[in-house]
Amino acid sequence: MAKLYRWAFPALVSDALLQGFARGTGGLGAVRWRNVYADTDYIGGPVATAHWPAPSTTDVRLVDPSTHKYVFAQPLPHVLSHTGYWVDARFWQEVDAVCDDIAADSVPVERPEPPAAEGAAPGGVPDDGRKAAVDTIAPDPTAPVQYR
Numbered sequence: 001m002a003k004l005y006r007w008a009f010p011a012l013v014s015d016a017l018l019q020g021f022a023r024g025t026g027g028l029g030a031v032r033w034r035n036v037y038a039d040t041d042y043i044g045g046p047v048a049t050a051h052w053p054a055p056s057t058t059d060v061r062l063v064d065p066s067t068h069k070y071v072f073a074q075p076l077p078h079v080l081s082h083t084g085y086w087v088d089a090r091f092w093q094e095v096d097a098v099c100d101d102i103a104a105d106s107v108p109v110e111r112p113e114p115p116a117a118e119g120a121a122p123g124g125v126p127d128d129g130r131k132a133a134v135d136t137i138a139p140d141p142t143a144p145v146q147y148r
Helices: 002-008 015-023 089-104
Strands: 035-038 059-062
Touching (some): 059 089
């Protein structure tokens, strides 16, 4: 993020903005952010600078290729570069870790009852006087993609 955007948009992507993200603030509310990059990425890179050594949980460096071991006379491991994050399991482990952090801090919310069909109790079950169930925020079941 910093390698390209700090250079192209210095008034928008400043050290102060990135430091705010690392602290968990971003101007619009709470932020969960981890900067995952590989040295072979021609666009992405670390956000730490000589003036600001980013926390170790902010800059996460992935070694690319993921291994230096190979069998003699076999092709060398594939370098993933900028477009290979989607197929790198280590990237998804970082995404899962951030999602787990968010889920652990989820605030219980009251879910509204769906509209009842004519003649039926709300939710299709007999009304026993209880309030709507309080639960944690769950994924949208109508979303076209499941991320886990």
